[in-house]
Amino acid sequence: MIHAIHHRRQGSDGAAAPRARAFTVIELLVVMGILILLAVLTGISVRQVSQGARLSSGSNQVVAALGAARAYAIQNNKTVMLTFVVSVDPNRVSEGERVELVLAEATGQISTRYNQQWYDERYVPVPGLPAVELPRGIKVAGPLNTNYVGGGSNGTPDDELWVSQPGGSWRAAGGNVFTQEIGRQIGVIFGPDGTLITRNVMGAGGSGAVVWPYLDFDRNGVPEIINPYGYGGILQYVAYDAVGDECDVHPVQWLGVYDDDQLRKARDDSNWIGENGEDIRNSLISYWVEDFGIPIYFNRYTGVAETVNP
Numbered sequence: 515m516i517h518a519i520h521h522r523r524q525g526s527d528g529a530a531a532p533r534a535r536a537f538t539v540i541e542l543l544v545v546m547g548i549l550i551l552l553a554v555l556t557g558i559s560v561r562q563v564s565q566g567a568r569l570s571s572g573s574n575q576v577v578a579a580l581g582a583a584r585a586y587a588i589q590n591n592k593t594v595m596l597t598f599v600v601s602v603d604p605n606r607v608s609e610g611e612r613v614e615l616v617l618a619e620a621t622g623q624i625s626t627r628y629n630q631q632w633y634d635e636r637y638v639p640v641p642g643l644p645a646v647e648l649p650r651g652i653k654v655a656g657p658l659n660t661n662y663v664g665g666g667s668n669g670t671p672d673d674e675l676w677v678s679q680p681g682g683s684w685r686a687a688g689g690n691v692f693t694q695e696i697g698r699q700i701g702v703i704f705g706p707d708g709t710l711i712t713r714n715v716m717g718a719g720g721s722g723a724v725v726w727p728y729l730d731f732d733r734n735g736v737p738e739i740i741n742p743y744g745y746g747g748i749l750q751y752v753a754y755d756a757v758g759d760e761c762d763v764h765p766v767q768w769l770g771v772y773d774d775d776q777l778r779k780a781r782d783d784s785n786w787i788g789e790n791g792e793d794i795r796n797s798l799i800s801y802w803v804e805d806f807g808i809p810i811y812f813n814r815y816t817g818v819a820e821t822v823n824p
Contacts, residue, residue: 572652573771573808573821579615579646580702580810580819586617586640587704593620593711595637595763597701597729598654600679601647602691602757607684611757613653614645618729625737632724634737634762639729651775653678655803656700656766658796676800677764680755681774682786692742692756694787695795699754701727701763702812709817712767726751726762737761749789772799772807 583596595618600611618637625634639645648654655678680697703711728737740756754761777783777798786795803809809822 568649568652569771569773569808572648573810575646575648576615576654576769576771577810577819577821579617583617583702584704584708584817584819586619587706588708590619591706593703593705594618594640595620595701595703595727595729595765597637597699597763598679599645599699599729599731600681600697600754600757601645602684604686604691607686607691610650610684611679611681612650613648613679615648616645616729616731617643620727621730623735624725632726635725635727636730636735636737637727637763638733639731651773653681653772653774654700655770655772655799655807656764657768658698658764659766674800675796676770676803677796678772678774678799681778682783690740690742690756690758692740694743695755696749696789696792697754698752699729699759699761699763700766700769701729702769703727703765704817709815710767710812712765727765728760728762731758731760743788745789768812769810770803770807771810772803776806777802 579596583594586592587594597616597618599614599616601614602611603609617640619640621636621638623636625636626632655676657673658675658677659673677698677700679699680693680695682693682695684691684693705711730737732738737760738758739750739761740759741750741753742756744750745753752762752764781798781802783795785791786798811820811822812818813820
């Protein structure tokens with residue numbers, strides 16, 4: 515009879531070595547689940563850090579530009595204005611807008627418009643000084659504290675209502691690039707001594723005269739209003755809804771830098787268009803800036819910009 519001989523591996527001491535235990539399917543699934551969860555959490559953390567860095571970078575750029583504007587005013591003994599304009603590639607309108615910081619200087623030239631009821635003070639970009647471009651999605655808001663004829667967002671000043679650059683879906687037609695969202699153009703004005711100039715355009719010219727600053731971006735001496743949707747009355751002069759629009763600028767005494775992309779992801783922006791959507795848009799911007807924006811204030815004696823991180 516032939517006996518089968520079974521060999522078992524032995525340890526160095528002659529004892530039988532234990533069998534290697536394999537993972538069960540359940541154990542493998544648990545490990546895979548933990549790895550997936552860690553990957554998701556890591557992705558969320560990296561994305562949040564990236565978003566925070568983008569906002570912080572934009573805020574730093576704005577503060578630096580404000581410092582440069584103030585220094586230019588002092589060095590050249592001029593009144594200057596830092597404005598925030600939108601730039602959109604007409605061949606890639608689907609990519610949306612980016613905000614540019616443009617430093618302009620006062621020319622001392624005054625023109626009239628709107629049936630001679632108010633005046634425009636002309637500012638032109640400082641020669642040889644390129645615009646500073648903020649990270650995509652980052653915008654700058656300011657309080658609607660300018661008093662003028664009208665009501666609601668169309669007139670009554672409100673320090674708690676913030677306005678900002680336009681956005682949404684852009685179109686290119688007739689040589690212009692425009693959107694249905696109504697934004698506002700805001701600016702920070704520094705005097706020759708570097709202090710912040712705060713003023714209400716209503717009565718800025720004395721005897722109740724209305725004097726608005728405007729940015730003559732193309733330097734042709736004419737405040738060109740594009741007004742693609744044909745707004746009437748006062749709104750046609752303050753609505754900022756087209757690239758290159760030389761609408762009236764709201765002088766502001768503080769700013770808020772915020773992530774417009776995140777705002778739109780968190781809130782429904784489909785009802786922000788046209789005159790009816792302007793108040794809704796401004797209200798949501800106001801809440802977002804207050805909760806998630808980076809405020810920028812100015813020293814009342816020196817005009818130096820100061821940030822307060824959220």
